[in-house]
Amino acid sequence: MVYLTRVERFNAAHKLWVKDWSDEQNNEVFGRCANANWHGHNYSLHITVKGTPDPFTGFVMDAKKLSDIVKARIIDKVDHRNLNLDVPFIPSDCQPTSENLVVFFWQELYPHLPPEVDLHRLMLQETDTIYAEYFGE
């Protein structure tokens, strides 16, 4: 069992804001992340699959094909987008925190991976000092 990771990047805007809360409550809980006119990040997404290297190709999975699937299912929908407004698979009543994003990304990606690999981990780096990980359970 070998683990292969592919890294993809995207740039997006977001804010953290609970609609049912007052401005004061949002600002108290989310601080500068509640800025009404949004802010944004350069995100890095690490996608790790596990499997047995193919005896001919030596690939757990062709990293280029993994990249193509991740781009089609996730990156093309979030890159240069607003994570609160523009992404069909992010519910409008959910905060686009890194913790929630890795779970939504998992749900989008999982059904589209080939049978020879298992999705093992998604890691989403939001800044130099914050990242979130999800292992599907």
Add this chain to the structure above:
Amino acid sequence: MVYLTRVERFNAAHKLWVKDWSDEQNNEVFGRCANANWHGHNYSLHITVKGTPDPFTGFVMDAKKLSDIVKARIIDKVDHRNLNLDVPFIPSDCQPTSENLVVFFWQELYPHLPPEVDLHRLMLQETDTIYAEYFGE
């Protein structure tokens, strides 16, 4: 003459969009950067001053004081902000490209540095693959 550089970071939203152009023209010129609902970046700003190290302190300038000035004049006004809408010193008819931002940042910072140093360079890194530099001339 020794050069001292301090690095500060901020996260902001922006888009590239010329108001007098049609949607088609904006999308053709700016591509995904024209997304109506914004996108964003983790920016790194390198501020370089030059001067002679003080014989007592060994400082060209106290890096902590340089950081305080840069935060008061620039970072506090752009961090977790929308560069098109929220920043008083960015004209609303100017695109917030890295090339324009380093010039605006220079104009904000230059008058507030102490007389013992000269501002030498601003470098603004927008992504892993794009950065802009300005030397004041």
Add this chain to the structure above:
Amino acid sequence: MVYLTRVERFNAAHKLWVKDWSDEQNNEVFGRCANANWHGHNYSLHITVKGTPDPFTGFVMDAKKLSDIVKARIIDKVDHRNLNLDVPFIPSDCQPTSENLVVFFWQELYPHLPPEVDLHRLMLQETDTIYAEYFGE
């Protein structure tokens, strides 16, 4: 279950030196790390907690609050300090290796985390080529 990591940095001096050993033995075992007048490092500490994202905030835990706790319990006590002499929670007869430090840091941090998260991992990077990890068991 989602894992959230916050990264904090500190700069400290230390040396590796067993008091009951001769100079020769210390130099043989620890090499340049036994330099009598100390040396030092820029350390990066990765603090990983796990939990369920809050349905309102989308946070496993507010990363700012996690940072505040880590700073109060660890970083303020080790940053710009001597790890052999200045830190109350590092026993004077224990070497301040990265392996020992992550265990001491765990003991300091563990009791002060809020009940909604579990401390999952501490990772301490000492140089570009050496890091230690502890999972609490």
Add this chain to the structure above:
Amino acid sequence: MVYLTRVERFNAAHKLWVKDWSDEQNNEVFGRCANANWHGHNYSLHITVKGTPDPFTGFVMDAKKLSDIVKARIIDKVDHRNLNLDVPFIPSDCQPTSENLVVFFWQELYPHLPPEVDLHRLMLQETDTIYAEYFGE
């Protein structure tokens, strides 16, 4: 139980090419990686061992000794080499993909580690966007 990681780097040439396949099939499966005259990478190898810190030295294992063993068994044989042609422990009918390399490296390194540690993980980074991991099972 504490985990200690040492990072070593090497630069090598390789290509991906199945001898029993036609040129067309190789180019279709491996793309630019099948270039007849090779290409190459700067590789980073992360070697993680686990054990209990020694009560005197504070070491799970002396990182310098770990480095010496990894260099003697792996790095000296792959650095500035051709991974398809020059390395005795890489079978000529196996592709030198990162997934296969971490398994071959594990087999070379495992028997030579001291009894006080267990080899936990090998991670081989091939580019900024691709890495493979192996845990020995």
Add this chain to the structure above:
Amino acid sequence: MVYLTRVERFNAAHKLWVKDWSDEQNNEVFGRCANANWHGHNYSLHITVKGTPDPFTGFVMDAKKLSDIVKARIIDKVDHRNLNLDVPFIPSDCQPTSENLVVFFWQELYPHLPPEVDLHRLMLQETDTIYAEYFGE
């Protein structure tokens, strides 16, 4: 005058070997870089142009167009290639050192940049510890 830099990456094989020298002389001068069966690197190329930001777009030059030109003129010809054998613009009697490569790259790129910018600098990073720069004179 603002400077804009775009970073492009490529992976290539090469060796350092003077045909008119004996094996001994080559090995003495070039060490492991003379390995007969090649070795390789992940290269990063920083391309810096200078000019005045356009009053409408805020661009010194569209970074995407700069990337397209660099890819067409340089990256497509060196990526996943052998720098000694496969690249038409690298003379077979010249060593593919980083110092020589930045000059050859300059000659290839210079005539194809648009008139509104000047090529200011090429920087080629070969490893974490070696890079070369050329300013065209």
Add this chain to the structure above:
Amino acid sequence: MVYLTRVERFNAAHKLWVKDWSDEQNNEVFGRCANANWHGHNYSLHITVKGTPDPFTGFVMDAKKLSDIVKARIIDKVDHRNLNLDVPFIPSDCQPTSENLVVFFWQELYPHLPPEVDLHRLMLQETDTIYAEYFGE
């Protein structure tokens, strides 16, 4: 004229402390950097020489020889040392700030470089957010 840079790293302890000042004055000016028992850093030193690539070797200068000279003249004397106490070429009444260090390093290195190159720049990175540069004038 091509510029070649070699990067070397060292780990050292230091403090900032003017002997003729009171404790209060030192603490006010230097803050945590005045900690009596020292602190430390992982330093990166970038050494840039300029010259014409040799027509046979393609080298401005053999990077390995440059590394050997820098190690003999600088790194061996500062690595795992105390910059205030252990280094003959750092005057005891000078603060070991990065600004002063690059000048002292220049003076040590300059006379020992071969005639075919000029020393162009020393850059010393002290932390992720602070670095100093010196060009010899």
